[in-house]
Amino acid sequence: MAILNLLFEHRDVPNIEEIDVYEQHGGYAGLRRAILLERQAVVDEIKTSGLRGRGGAGFPTWIKWNGLPKNYDKPHYVICNADEGEPGTYKDRELMLKLAHLLVEGMIIAGYATYSKKGYIYIRGEYVEPAWQVRKAIDQAYEKGYLGKNILGVEGFDYDLYIHLGAGSYECGEESALMSSLMGERGNPRLKAPHAPLPVVEGVWKAPTLINNVETYCAATWILAHSGAEYAKYGTEKSKGSKIMSVSGHIARPANYEIELGTPLMELIEIAGGVTGGQLKAVIPGGSSVQIVPAEQCPNVNLDYESCQANGTLLGSGGFMVLNDKTDIVLLMKRTAEFYMHESCGKCTPCREGTRWMYKILDRITSGGGQPGDIDLLLDICGQIDGRSYCGLGDAAAWPIVAAIKRFRPEFEYWIEHKRSPVGPGHVPPTPEVLNPLLTLTPA
Amino acid sequence: MTTSPASPVAGGPNEPQPAPEKEQRFSAQAIAELEEIASHYPERKAACLPGLWIAQREYGGSLTPAAIQEVADRLGLSYAEVEGVATFYTMYNLRPRGKHHLEVCTCLTCAVKGAYDVVHKLEHELGVEVGGTTADGAFTLSEVECLDFCGAATVMQVGDKYFTNLTPDNVMELIETLRNSDDYTPAKLADAIVKIHIPGTSRTGGGSYKP
Numbered sequence: 001m002a003i004l005n006l007l008f009e010h011r012d013v014p015n016i017e018e019i020d021v022y023e024q025h026g027g028y029a030g031l032r033r034a035i036l037l038e039r040q041a042v043v044d045e046i047k048t049s050g051l052r053g054r055g056g057a058g059f060p061t062w063i064k065w066n067g068l069p070k071n072y073d074k075p076h077y078v079i080c081n082a083d084e085g086e087p088g089t090y091k092d093r094e095l096m097l098k099l100a101h102l103l104v105e106g107m108i109i110a111g112y113a114t115y116s117k118k119g120y121i122y123i124r125g126e127y128v129e130p131a132w133q134v135r136k137a138i139d140q141a142y143e144k145g146y147l148g149k150n151i152l153g154v155e156g157f158d159y160d161l162y163i164h165l166g167a168g169s170y171e172c173g174e175e176s177a178l179m180s181s182l183m184g185e186r187g188n189p190r191l192k193a194p195h196a197p198l199p200v201v202e203g204v205w206k207a208p209t210l211i212n213n214v215e216t217y218c219a220a221t222w223i224l225a226h227s228g229a230e231y232a233k234y235g236t237e238k239s240k241g242s243k244i245m246s247v248s249g250h251i252a253r254p255a256n257y258e259i260e261l262g263t264p265l266m267e268l269i270e271i272a273g274g275v276t277g278g279q280l281k282a283v284i285p286g287g288s289s290v291q292i293v294p295a296e297q298c299p300n301v302n303l304d305y306e307s308c309q310a311n312g313t314l315l316g317s318g319g320f321m322v323l324n325d326k327t328d329i330v331l332l333m334k335r336t337a338e339f340y341m342h343e344s345c346g347k348c349t350p351c352r353e354g355t356r357w358m359y360k361i362l363d364r365i366t367s368g369g370g371q372p373g374d375i376d377l378l379l380d381i382c383g384q385i386d387g388r389s390y391c392g393l394g395d396a397a398a399w400p401i402v403a404a405i406k407r408f409r410p411e412f413e414y415w416i417e418h419k420r421s422p423v424g425p426g427h428v429p430p431t432p433e434v435l436n437p438l439l440t441l442t443p444a
Numbered sequence: 445m446t447t448s449p450a451s452p453v454a455g456g457p458n459e460p461q462p463a464p465e466k467e468q469r470f471s472a473q474a475i476a477e478l479e480e481i482a483s484h485y486p487e488r489k490a491a492c493l494p495g496l497w498i499a500q501r502e503y504g505g506s507l508t509p510a511a512i513q514e515v516a517d518r519l520g521l522s523y524a525e526v527e528g529v530a531t532f533y534t535m536y537n538l539r540p541r542g543k544h545h546l547e548v549c550t551c552l553t554c555a556v557k558g559a560y561d562v563v564h565k566l567e568h569e570l571g572v573e574v575g576g577t578t579a580d581g582a583f584t585l586s587e588v589e590c591l592d593f594c595g596a597a598t599v600m601q602v603g604d605k606y607f608t609n610l611t612p613d614n615v616m617e618l619i620e621t622l623r624n625s626d627d628y629t630p631a632k633l634a635d636a637i638v639k640i641h642i643p644g645t646s647r648t649g650g651g652s653y654k655p
Contacts, residue, residue, distance in 0.1 A: 087590040128604040136646035167533035184492030248594035
């Protein structure tokens with residue numbers, strides 16, 4: 001188990017973003033194979049593959065694809081969640097920049113399988129350069145007859161693909177908030193199952209909606225081009241196939257690495273060239289929302305959904321952050337709390353207020369004003385946010401703090417007692433001399 | 445008759461500000477773009493976000509109340525609805541920005557790789573604090589949350605482009621290049637985003653992108 005380039009197989013081919021080059025390397029073979037199959041057989045291929053959602057939750061993809069009405073009676077929609085916003089993750093960026101056709105092809109296949117006539121790719125507003133590549137891929141697909149009316153001669157298979165750009169909101173990466181945003185509203189989440197119907201029953205414009213991540217659609221293309229059984233050969237028993245991990249932080253060669261699910265965590269660090277600037281202190285394996293893993297626990301973790309969960313963390317979206325021993329965990333958590341405070345949409349009180357309180361207390365501790373009961377107060381606030389908001393942002397704000405306190409409690413206690421960082425002289429509490437009194441972390 | 449201090453009466457402490465003066469600044473091309481984009485959705489309201497991007501371009505890089513009003517009028521929405529959207533998303537400029545808007549990512553990975561050192565360097569060299577604009581109007585400096593190119597930390601977005609692997613040592617070189625550039629402005633960012641919505645524009649370009 002190690003590097004497994006399925007989606008990235010042709011990533012480094014020159015001009016792979018042009019449709020002719022893409023076709024020369026097996027492009028649109030997945031779509032051509034799909035239209036020879038019954039629509040249900042396409043869904044069954046996805047089922048056989050064992051593909052799970054690559055956006056973070058790991059929900060079985062085929063259940064979504066199977067859930068839409070199997071006729072053209074009423075409109076329904078295919079949406080791609082390309083609002084990549086999780087700190088640490090940049091896989092969708094590279095997929096769209098270099099392999100936009102893989103995404104476009106996957107969305108056409110999804111449109112065919114789910115009897116949809118329209119698809120929307122929701123890309124975050126900051127991703128202008130990747131969005132231009134997707135624009136080009138869609139324009140070229142229309143010219144070749146992969147989009148439009150009676151695609152590839154299949155009577156009644158009409159499908160249009162549109163791009164919709166966001167305007168700066170982490171919250172819009174949450175599927176119900178994304179749908180609000182697509183409909184021209186503030187990016188607030190909606191009540192979810194089991195209290196409300198799933199998107200496949202009632203999604204955008206109250207119509208059945210299929211919504212998946214960029215990487216999931218790209219994997220669907222690969223699965224249709226090869227086969228579900230082929231994909232299922234890779235990975236572990238319950239986590240099939242490959243996953244793109246975005247490696248960043250104190251690491252020699254930060255980049256996107258596509259690995260076989262089940263690859264040991266330490267092996268990925270080795271593949272990426274090892275830790276820089278000191279010894280390994282901790283890894284955040286799945287983006288800022290997941291629990292931090294201390295170095296001594298890292299050898300136990302394999303990068304698949306089950307092993308991560310067994311070790312008290314999550315694979316998430318694959319934002320793999322490596323931290324060396326010069327990193328101050330308390331300052332890092334303060335910055336994490338600041339992120340969620342900024343991005344909370346304000347709809348649910350526990351999240352809107354709680355994220356602010358979390359930040360205030362962590363700011364107090366790291367300004368030298370920590371009080372003895374602060375750690376328990378933090379845990380209490382986290383407990384009151386977790387599970388008490390419409391969407392997962394509140395949970396995601398609480399989890400990393402709780403885990404950091406559990407696994408690095410002495411560092412929090414040191415800050416409160418000594419009013420300075422336990423890590424070293426490079427870390428100073430803010431002073432008036434610093435023009436902009438914010439955390440200062442020593443660069444590697 | 446007495447009124448509570450909070451009631452929105454004329455002359456009271458909570459008197460509503462005058463309604464924005466009606467302006468019609470959308471060019472014929474902008475109107476055509478808005479109609480094209482609106483046709484992509486089953487409801488016109490869905491064109492609210494792209495409509496605000498068009499307005500941000502047509503009104504020179506920021507959304508004045510008149511710009512918000514014009515979007516509302518053209519899409520058949522209320523002023524409050526559109527204002528609510530404009531104030532939710534961070535990329536809509538409700539105040540004018542400098543010619544170049546420097547948005548430095550200081551989120552987790554960039555922070556541990558020294559993003560705040562880059563911010564401090566820029567503050568010292570440009571003589572502005574975060575959120576401020578230089579006296580000559582050339583630069584506005586902002587901190588932003590994760591731009592999601594963490595492998596190339598520190599990252600800074602300027603208009604429709606990301607600049608990567610920044611350090612206090614190399615950032616000023618970039619600033620001097622930007623000073624003489626007409627690309628990567630807030631208006632070009634808005635133009636690029638509008639154009640990406642419209643089929644066929646990969647052949648003609650938009651913003652700072654030239655095919």
